[in-house]
Amino acid sequence: MYPNLYYFFKDVLGVEWEWARFLNSFGFFVALAFIISAIVLTKGLQRKEKQGFLQPFEEKRVFGKPATVGELLTNGLLGFVMGYKIIGAFMNAGSGVDPQAYIFSSQGSWGAGIFLALLFAGLKWYEKNKQKAAKPEERKVRIWPHERVGDITVMAAIFGFAGAKIFHNLENWDQFVADPIGSLVSFSGLTFYGGLICAAIAIIIYAKRKGISIRHLADAMGPTLMLAYALGRIGCQVAGDGDWGVPNAAYVSDSTGAVRLANAGEFQQALRSNTIYLQEEFGRGMKPENVPYATFKAPSFLPVWMVAYTYPHNVNSMGNKLADCAEDDHCNYLPLPVFPTPFYETVVCLLLFGVLLYYRSRIKLAGGLFCLYLVLNGAERFFVEKIRVNTKYESLPFQPTQAELISLGLVILGIVLYFVSKKKTSASK
Structure with missing residues (x-):
């Protein structure tokens, strides 16, 4: 990953x-x-x-006006934010700063922020000044x-x-x-x-x-x-x-994130050995015997990762620590191989x-x-x-997920809209 x-x-x-x-x-x-x-x-x-x-569509627009104070301030503010945060982030790279924490903190580069603020405001002034006319003109334009x-x-x-x-x-x-x-x-x-x-x-x-x-x-x-x-x-x-799938009970993984076929009882043992991860993934109170999973062995023409993957170095740092990882962060893998549903x-x-x-x-x-x-x-x-893996609405019949409810609604909506549109089109002829 x-x-x-x-x-x-x-x-x-x-x-x-x-x-x-x-x-x-x-x-x-x-x-x-x-x-x-x-x-x-x-x-x-x-x-x-x-x-x-x-x-x-016709719109009225004024041509030949110089840049307004509002336009200059808006562009200057945009430039300042980009310089202060984005350039500041790159300038501090390698200093042990967490990227996400840095973006949402008050830290930044004042020098880069002021420089880009002046640059953006100056470019807007120059662009408008080139088009400036002695008498601004209002015209209708077709867009x-x-x-x-x-x-x-x-x-x-x-x-x-x-x-x-x-x-x-x-x-x-x-x-x-x-x-x-x-x-x-x-x-x-x-x-x-x-x-x-x-x-x-x-x-x-x-x-x-x-x-x-x-x-x-x-x-x-x-x-x-x-x-x-x-x-x-x-x-x-x-x-x-x-956004991955449920565990594939046909496989187990080792501390390096590698996946192999599970022997009899190994998957159940892995469930019992990773209760902390299961509660982190499926919520507090989740018991090993209640974990949702499916069993599917990859056919010979498919690589194993297409049906069982551990997402080593995943961005959420979910799972257990990788044995051979020397990084400070993103050193985790999923101890139970899952179906790679995004793929x-x-x-x-x-x-x-x-x-x-x-x-x-x-x-x-x-x-x-x-x-x-x-x-x-x-x-x-x-x-x-x-x-x-998704949160289910336990209080509803069949315990659907939010996505299941919305996706089912979209299918119904698509069918209904089609016949309504067809009926209206026929009636207008």
């Missing part, structure tokens, strides 16, 4: 760049997912525009939907992250009550469906204000969201952020992305492709939850 890029560079290149500890692997893949998805969404919207389904992808991406990031944190803490209320501040600022603990729901609400409101057809925007978003999810799950797998979801969702692209030109109903996305995404997540 590579909890941050320091471990990747050390393993692959043999170099130890301390500054790379501040580059979280999960964050790297999430950022990559946003960039690639923004490109895919732009192409999808341009396709809709060429087909005549999406039109430009196409694909030109708003930047705004949509930023809103998806902000509201998606906020929603993911909120839904995670609702799902793990006991942990939130025990440490509310830590739960809110922690980089771990994100619920995809919470992010999807909150980001969707924000984008729908924005699209309505900008005259963008919701159904055609949704059709362009369907394949984009499926791809983004697949890429984001790579980050979960690489970093080992806790499964990446593979499946990439295939489903291809399915959505295949049906993109075959489904003629506006919004129909997005309905298919809802059904496919919901079904995929519902079934993978069967072998994932």
Whole structure:
């Protein structure tokens, strides 16, 4: 596992760049997912525009005005935060500073902060000064939907992250009550469906204000969201952020994190020997005999890690200490090999992305492709939850997880929306 890029560079290149500890692997893949998805969404919207389904929206804008005090202060503040925290973090790399604690502390580099504040404010002033006219002019401009992808991406990031944190803490209320501040600022603990729901609400409101057809925007978003999810799950797998599956009883591991086939009774013995880990993973009061697990031996054509993995050096430092690890942190492995569900979801969702692209030109109903996305995404997540470690609602029948309830709801919603849209389209003809 590579909890941050320091471990990747050390393993692959043999170099130890301390500054790379501040580059979280999960964050790297999430950022990559946003960039690639923004490109895919732009192409999808341009396709809709060429087909005549999406039109430009007129807005009034003033040209020729110099930079305002508010613009200079905003850019200066952004530059200061980036310099004070981000550059300050790299300047302190190697001094034993915990990256996450540093980001949320009052520590930083005043020199770098002031320098970037002046630089950002100066660049904004220079940009506006080049366009300054003797008499500012108000004009109407036509903005196409694909030109708003930047705004949509930023809103998806902000509201998606906020929603993911909120839904995670609702799902793990006991942990939130025990440490509310830590739960809110922690980089771990994100619920995809919470992010999807909150980001969707924000984008729908924005699209309505900008005259963008919701159904055609949704059709362009369907394949984009499926791809983004697949890429984001790579980050979960690489970093080992806790989104793994239940233990595979066909295997056991040793203190180096290596996995081998279990002999008769060895898995049960491993359960009894790791009660502290089990309570950390499944909650206090968890007894070895109640731990959920599945048994599956890898066929000869598959590597063992695809069905049983210990996530050595996982970013959450879950499990037991590795015997051969000399690092100060991220030295843990899972004593019970688990199913690597993030890997499964990446593979499946990439295939489903291809399915959505295949049906993109075959489904003629506006919004129909997005309905298919809802059904496919919901079904995929519902079934993978069967072998994932997740908090269950014990008070409800069948003890479902939050993700199972939402994914089932998405499947139903996708089917209902499809027939409602089809009925409305037929009635309007």
